[in-house]
Amino acid sequence: MSNRREFLKKAGAVTAGAAAVATTLAAPAVKAQNKTIKWRMQTYAGGPLADHVVKPAIDAFNKAANGEMVIELFVGDQLVPTGELFQAMQNGTIDAVQSDDDSMNSPTAVRQFGGYFPFASRYSLDVPVLFNQYGLNEIWDAEYSKVGVKHISAGSWDPCHFNTKDPINSLADLKGKRVFTFPTAGKFLERFGVVPVTLPWEDIEVAVQTGELDGIAWSGITEDYTVGWADVTNYFLTNNISGAWIGSFFANQDRYNALPEHLKTLLNLAMDSSHYYRQHWYWGGEAKLRVHGTKLKLTSIPDNEWAQVESEARKFWEEIAATGPVARKVVDIFKQYNADMDKAGRPYRYS
Secondary structure (H helix, E strand, O other): OHHHHHHHHHHHHHHHHHHHHHHHHHHHHHHHHOOOEEEEEEEOOOHHHHHHHOHHHHHHHHHHHOOOEEEEEEOOOOOOOHHHHHHHHHOOOOOEEEEOOOOOOOOOOOHHHOEOOOOOOOOOOHHHHHHHHOOHHHHHHHHHHOOOEEEEEEEEOOOEEEEEOOOOOOHHHHOOOEEEEOHHHHHHHHHHOOEEEOOOHHHHHHHHHHOOOOEEEEEOHHHHHHHOHHHOOOEEEEEEEEOOOEEEEEEEHHHHHOOOHHHHHHHHHHHHHHHHHHHHHHHHHHHHHHHHOOOOEEEOOOHHHHHHHHHHHHHHHHHHHOOOHHHHHHHHHHHHHHHHHHHHOOOOOOO
């Protein structure tokens, strides 16, 4: 029995030592496998707006990723100017972006359709239907794959209205107004005498106060209140040039491809949650603030006069379509979709 106890003690010590050696040898591989993937994402939105349009989704992703991956979020112009977002993502300076194609200077044939393409949509639900049921997802995926970027998903934001220092009651009132807006929207609005102005997002409020800007055509009324623009302008025009902003989540293609499949799935779910949040946040907010908001007085341009703007938009579509086959295909989808909605009638279209 004495010999047996001694044997077992020695055997235990050997086993423990072997296990320790095995653990030590295996440690580097285990550590490598458990290394946290870190991404940097920059949004187009400034701080107060980012708290709604992206931060909840990124916070949820980081929590659900459980240490396997962390996305560090940066707000508009924090790391690079918004106009350089695409280039920074493409070369890997940042890993992912939330923006519209137009603002980030996308070098693709779909650039002008991001943001506010005039009258492409009437309601926020038009955007996900266009992408998921009418073929825009496939077009965006193909165009971004050519330039080393992954188009993760597109969603809708708020409609495009004017908030201004002076009242707008007719098209004539738009003439000469210096307005902060998106590149393609600005190009269209020039037809009505608007002077588009490009400035960093964080400078807009001060530019209105100093008189550098007469107004803003960058959002709906929810954002006007959220980011402080309702504090420096006096009027909100109920007519809009688009029913919803088209924005997307993008990632550097190599960084996205390197993710394990379950993290790709989790990322897509987080992006979808962001799209869903904006649907109800904007839809409810736009109505509530028109009715209960106290900072902006509502004005309107008569329907028969505003019809001129809608008619001019169709001419603008054809000019854009003439720039190339991809643009032609996208414009044709917009035309088909809007024709279908018109024929479907209520509640899809009321006029």
